[in-house]
Amino acid sequence: MLPDLSHFKPHISPEQVETCKKRFQSVVDSYKHGSDIENIVLKETHTKRVYQEIIFLGTELGLGEKQLCLAQITALFHDIGRFEQYARYQTFMDRQSENHAILGVKALKKLKGLNFLEKSLKSLVFRIILYHNRAVLPPKETPICLFFSKLLRDADKLDIWRVVTDYYCQKDRGRNKTIELDLPDIPGISKTVSKCLMNQTIVDINQISSLNDLKLLQIGWIFDLNFRPAFKAVQSRRYLEMIFEALPPSKEIRLISNMVFAYLEKQNLNNEHATVKP
Numbered sequence: 001m002l003p004d005l006s007h008f009k010p011h012i013s014p015e016q017v018e019t020c021k022k023r024f025q026s027v028v029d030s031y032k033h034g035s036d037i038e039n040i041v042l043k044e045t046h047t048k049r050v051y052q053e054i055i056f057l058g059t060e061l062g063l064g065e066k067q068l069c070l071a072q073i074t075a076l077f078h079d080i081g082r083f084e085q086y087a088r089y090q091t092f093m094d095r096q097s098e099n100h101a102i103l104g105v106k107a108l109k110k111l112k113g114l115n116f117l118e119k120s121l122k123s124l125v126f127r128i129i130l131y132h133n134r135a136v137l138p139p140k141e142t143p144i145c146l147f148f149s150k151l152l153r154d155a156d157k158l159d160i161w162r163v164v165t166d167y168y169c170q171k172d173r174g175r176n177k178t179i180e181l182d183l184p185d186i187p188g189i190s191k192t193v194s195k196c197l198m199n200q201t202i203v204d205i206n207q208i209s210s211l212n213d214l215k216l217l218q219i220g221w222i223f224d225l226n227f228r229p230a231f232k233a234v235q236s237r238r239y240l241e242m243i244f245e246a247l248p249p250s251k252e253i254r255l256i257s258n259m260v261f262a263y264l265e266k267q268n269l270n271n272e273h274a275t276v277k278p
Helices: 015-032 038-061 065-077 083-088 100-111 118-132 144-167 191-198 209-222 228-237 239-246 251-269
Strands: none
Touching: 015 038, 015 065, 015 100, 038 065, 038 083, 038 144, 038 228, 065 118, 065 144, 065 191, 083 100, 100 118, 118 144, 144 209, 144 228, 144 239, 191 209, 191 251, 209 239, 209 251, 228 251, 239 251
16 A cells, blocks of 8 residues: 655755765766776666666656655665675675675765755665665554655666666676676575465575576565556566576476466556555
């Protein structure tokens, strides 16, 4: 159920969003040095596309201008911690370095990049960024925070699906350990991962042990998607089909595929005209 946002009109203007875009670019550019900038550019491009995705989702859901400005700012800064993470540890794996959401909030506080916001609104943005990569959202949060957190998480997933499907569909490609999380490309799938998907639950990244498991984890994100425009985008862009095509055929994969597409179809039939009340 979508919330009533009619009384929520944050004091954010399109001009302030433009200022945030310049601050984001300044941070990214400061990490573009040396020969290893491919992965910095990867995250830069990802952020810019999440920014576009959140505009798409917010517009489809009927957000007002100021509400959409808030969503745009969360998208711009949601992965700002990735750049320091990669510079410091040469990895984007949180379990091998630090939680990039926490790094991002620390970076924003140090840069004073959100000081133009009133205190309560700044706290809201920080919390949305902190929650964007959590396995589960905290239940004891405000409806507004949960709504914008879910919006960011949907936008983030849509572009990560784009990144990985583009990669999986490339012919004669070299391996990118950053995208593959340096996992072994071995046959079969883990029973724990298969069970999670058949139970329609997301897979814990600590449970995966191969590239095939990672692909199934990415498919399982569909069970953590929130808004109908996101479900429609997944369907029309064929993200799940492309990941399944990158998996070895088996009876187990067929069963998972049938269940996943039945779930996707059901979600697309629900809440046909759902919008927020801006």
